[in-house]
Amino acid sequence: xxxxxxxxxxxxxxxxxxxxxxxxxxxxxxxxxxxxxxxxxxxxxxxxxxxxxxxxxxxxxxxxxxxxxxxxxxxxxxxxxxxxxxxxxxxxxxxxxxxxxxxxxxxxxxxxxxxxxxxxxxxxxxxxxxxxxxxxxxxxxxxxxxxxxxxxxxxxxxxxxxxxxxxxxxxxxxxxxxxxxxxxxxxxxxxxxxxxxxxxxxxxxxxxxxxxxxxxxxxxxxxxxxxxxxxxxxxxxxxxxxxxxxxxxxxxxxxxxxxxxxxxxxxxxxxxxxxxxxxxxxx
Amino acid sequence: xxxxxxxxxxxxxxxxxxxxxxxxxxxxxxxxxxxxxxxxxxxxxxxxxxxxxxxxxxxxxxxxxxxxxxxxxxxxxxxxxxxxxxxxxxxxxxxxxxxxxxxxxxxxxxxxxxxxxxxxxxxxxxxxxxxxxxxxxxxxxxxxxxxxxxxxxxxxxxxxxxxxxxxxxxxxxxxxxxxxxxxxxxxxxxxxxxxxxxxxxxxxxxxxxxxxxxxxxxxxxxxxxxxxxxxxxxxxxxxxxxxxxxxxxxxxxxxxxxxxxxxxxxxxxxxxxxxxxxxxxxxxxxxxxxxxxxxxxxxxxxxxxxxxxxxxxxxxxxxxxxxxxxxxxxxxxxxxxxxxxxxxxxxxxxxxxxxxxxxxxxxxxxxxxxxxxxxxxxxxxxxxxxxxxxxxxxxxxxxxxxxxxxxxxxxxxxxxxxxxxxxxxxxxxxxxxxx
Numbered sequence: 035x036x037x038x039x040x041x042x043x044x045x046x047x048x049x050x051x052x053x054x055x056x057x058x059x060x061x062x063x064x065x066x067x068x069x070x071x072x073x074x075x076x077x078x079x080x081x082x083x084x085x086x087x088x089x090x091x092x093x094x095x096x097x098x099x100x101x102x103x104x105x106x107x108x109x110x111x112x113x114x115x116x117x118x119x120x121x122x123x124x125x126x127x128x129x130x131x132x133x134x135x136x137x138x139x140x141x142x143x144x145x146x147x148x149x150x151x152x153x154x155x156x157x158x159x160x161x162x163x164x165x166x167x168x169x170x171x172x173x174x175x176x177x178x179x180x181x182x183x184x185x186x187x188x189x190x191x192x193x194x195x196x197x198x199x200x201x202x203x204x205x206x207x208x209x210x211x212x213x214x215x216x217x218x219x220x221x222x223x224x225x226x227x228x229x230x231x232x233x234x235x236x237x238x239x240x241x242x243x244x245x246x247x248x249x250x251x252x253x254x255x256x257x258x259x260x261x262x263x264x265x266x267x268x269x270x271x272x273x274x275x276x277x278x279x280x281x282x283x284x285x286x287x288x289x290x291x292x293x294x295x296x297x298x299x300x301x302x303x304x305x306x307x308x309x310x311x312x313x314x315x316x317x
Numbered sequence: 318x319x320x321x322x323x324x325x326x327x328x329x330x331x332x333x334x335x336x337x338x339x340x341x342x343x344x345x346x347x348x349x350x351x352x353x354x355x356x357x358x359x360x361x362x363x364x365x366x367x368x369x370x371x372x373x374x375x376x377x378x379x380x381x382x383x384x385x386x387x388x389x390x391x392x393x394x395x396x397x398x399x400x401x402x403x404x405x406x407x408x409x410x411x412x413x414x415x416x417x418x419x420x421x422x423x424x425x426x427x428x429x430x431x432x433x434x435x436x437x438x439x440x441x442x443x444x445x446x447x448x449x450x451x452x453x454x455x456x457x458x459x460x461x462x463x464x465x466x467x468x469x470x471x472x473x474x475x476x477x478x479x480x481x482x483x484x485x486x487x488x489x490x491x492x493x494x495x496x497x498x499x500x501x502x503x504x505x506x507x508x509x510x511x512x513x514x515x516x517x518x519x520x521x522x523x524x525x526x527x528x529x530x531x532x533x534x535x536x537x538x539x540x541x542x543x544x545x546x547x548x549x550x551x552x553x554x555x556x557x558x559x560x561x562x563x564x565x566x567x568x569x570x571x572x573x574x575x576x577x578x579x580x581x582x583x584x585x586x587x588x589x590x591x592x593x594x595x596x597x598x599x600x601x602x603x604x605x606x607x608x609x610x611x612x613x614x615x616x617x618x619x620x621x622x623x624x625x626x627x628x629x630x631x632x633x634x635x636x637x638x639x640x641x642x643x644x645x646x647x648x649x650x651x652x653x654x655x656x657x658x659x660x661x662x663x664x665x666x667x668x669x670x671x672x673x674x675x676x677x678x679x680x681x682x683x684x685x686x687x688x689x690x691x692x693x694x695x696x697x698x699x700x701x702x703x704x705x706x707x708x709x710x711x712x713x714x715x716x717x718x719x720x721x722x723x724x725x726x727x728x729x730x731x732x733x734x735x736x737x738x739x740x741x742x743x744x745x746x747x748x749x750x751x752x
Binding site for chain 1 (some may be wrong): 379401403406407410411420528531534536577582583584585587594595598599600743744748750751752
C-alpha cells in the first residue's frame with residue numbers, strides 16, 4: 035500500500051515544516067549573513083572571513099566569552115544546589131500528592147509576572163538607598179551602605195539565580211517523583227545511611243533531570259543580555275550584550291558571526307552534558 | 318531597551334485610503350483652491366484633499382501634539398514614527414520610499430546625505446529662511462562667535478545645487494535640513510549630595526564621587542562627553558573632538574578604562590529613564606544627562622541641576638529633510654508643513670520644553686512675555702512656568718540653569734558628530750564597556 039508507506043512522512047511533515055521555517059531557515063540566514071561585508075550603514079552580500087577574524091582575534095571577545103562562562107558556571111552551580119534541594123524536599127518530605135502539587139505551584143507563582151519586572155524589582159531593593167541597605171543600617175549592622183549589592187557581578191548572579199532556578203526544580207522534581215520508593219527502602223534495609231542513599235541511589239537516578247535542568251540554565255545564561263545590562267548597570271559585558279551592541283550599530287554581519295560562534299559553543303556544552311548523562315533513558 | 322519602535326498617527330482621516338488614490342486626487346485638485354477660509358493664515362486646500370506625510374525620526378521632536386495641530390491648521394495628516402538614531406540612519410539609506418519627511422540630527426545628515434535619498438530644499442520657498450538662527454546658516458550665533466568643533470550644523474546645511482550631494486562651505490540656495498530643535502547638553506548634578514560647587518567637566522573624576530558617577534553608553538555621544546572630561550582634566554588636547562585621530566581615541570579610551578577599573582563609575586546608562594532613575598535614587602550624584610531628564614528628576618521633588626561648566630556645552634541639533642521621491646502636490650505640502658513648523662506655534666511648544674527652536678521671532682509671538690523672559694533671556698520667572706501640557710515645571714522666582722539662550726548656545730564647545738574613524742572608535746568603546 036502506498037498510503038501506508040507515505041503515512042509516516044505525512045505525520046512527520048507538520049513538525050518538519052515548522053522546524054524548517056522557524057529554526058533551520060533563520061539559522062541558515064544568520065550563517066549566510068555572517069560572511070557578508072558591511073560599512074557604517076549598509077551590509078553587502080559577499081564571502082569574507084573578516085567578521086570571524088575580527089571576532090576571534092579580539093581580546094575583548096575572549097574576555098567577554100570568559101565573563102559569560104563565569105556567569106554560567108556560577109549560576110549553574112547555585113541553581114543546581116538550590117533546585118535539587120527544593121525538588122528533594124518536595125519529592126521526599128511532603129507526603130500527600132495534593133500538597134506536593136500545591137507547593138510546586140507555589141514555586142511557579144513568581145513566574146506569573148514578566149521576567150523583566152522580576153529582575154528590575156531588585157534594583158530599588160539592592161540600591162545604595164534601597165530597602166536592604168536601609169534595614170541593615172537601621173539595625174546597626176553596617177554604618178556604610180554596601181555598594182557591591184547593586185550594579186555588580188553579585189547582582190547579576192543573584193537576578194539570574196532568581197530567574198532560572200525553577201528551570202532546574204521542575205525536571206529534577208519530575209525525575210525524583212519517578213524513583214521507585216522500594217529502591218530506597220531496599221537500600222535502607224541493606225544498611226545504607228541517609229547520605230549513602232542520597233549519593234548512591236537518588237542522585238544517580240536523578241541525573242537525567244539534572245542534565246535537562248542544566249541544559250536549560252546553561253543555554254539561558256549564555257544567551258542572556260538584558261539581565262547583565264540592567265543588573266551590572268552596563269558595567270559588565272556578556273556575549274548577548276555584545277551582539278545587541280553590534281546590532282544597534284548596524285553591524286549585522288559581525289553580530290551574526292558572533293551568534294554562530296555562540297551557537298557552536300552552546301551546542302558543544304550541551305553535547306558534553308549529554309555525553310555524561312543519557313537523558314533518553316529516563317524520558 | 319532602546320530599540321523600541323512606536324507608530325503614532327496624529328489624526329486618522331485618510332488611513333484606509335490607498336496611497337495611489339490619494340496622490341491622484343491630490344494632483345487633480347492641487348491647483349484648484351488656494352485660500353479659502355484661512356483661519357490661521359494658511360491655505361486650507363489640504364483639508365479638502367487630504368494629504369498624508371510620513372515622518373520618522375528620533376523621539377525628541379516626534380510629538381503627537383505637533384501632528385494634531387498640523388492636522389487642524391493645514392489639514393495634512395502626519396504619520397509619525399519614532400526610532401533611535403541608528404535605525405533612523407539605516408532607514409534613510411536603505412528604505413528611501415518608506416518616508417516622506419526625515420527628522421534627523423545633523424551628524425546623521427553628514428553620514429546619510431551622500432546616499433542620495435534626500436532632496437535639498439530651495440530656500441526661496443522657505444518663508445522664514447532669513448530669520449533662521451544663524452548657527453544653522455553661517456555657523457556664527459553672533460558675528461564674533463567661533464564655530465564649535467564636531468559636526469557643526471552649518472557645515473552640512475547646504476549643498477551646491479538641487480542634485481548635488483556635496484556639502485557647500487557657505488550658504489547656498491539649497492538647504493539639506495531645515496532646523497527644528499536643538500539644545501546644549503552638560504552634566505547633571507544632585508546639588509544636595511555633591512557638597513561642593515561643580516565648575517568643570519573634570520569634576521566628575523573627583524575621588525570624592527568614587528562609585529557615584531555615570532556617563533552615557535551611546536558611543537557616538539558618550540565619546541564626546543568623555544572628550545570634554547579628558548580635555549578638562551588635561552589628559553589630552555584634541556585638534557577636533559568631533560573628529561579624533563586613532564591616537565586621540567586610544568588615549569581617551571585608555572583613560573576611561575583606567576577610570577572605570579578604579580571604580581569611579583557606578584553605572585552606564587543607555588536610555589532616558591535609566592538616567593532619571595540613577596539620579597533620583599541617589600545612586601549617582603553627577604553624570605551625563607539630557608535636559609528633559611533633569612526636568613523629570615526635578616518633577617519628583619528631588620533637587621537636580623543642569624550644571625553649566627567652564628569648558629562649555631556639547632550641543633546637538635536636528636532638522637527636517639525631504640525625501641527624494643516627493644514631487645507635485647506632496648512636495649508642496651511638505652514645504653507648507655515646514656513653513657508652518659517655523660511659523661511659531663511649534664517653536665513656542667519646543668521652547669517651553671527647554672529646547673530651542675529655529676526661528677525665534679515667530680516663537681516669541683506665541684509665548685507670553687514671562688515665558689520668553691524665563692526660557693530665552695534667563696530671567697527669574699515672575700509666575701509659575703508651565704510645561705506645554707500645563708504641568709508646573711518651575712515655580713515663580715526660579716531661574717533657568719545656564720541662563721539665557723545667548724549664554725547657553727554661545728558657549729558650545731562641540732557638536733555631536735560622526736568621526737572618520739567611527740568604526741575604530743566603536744570597537745574601542747566596546748572594549749571600554751567590557752573592561
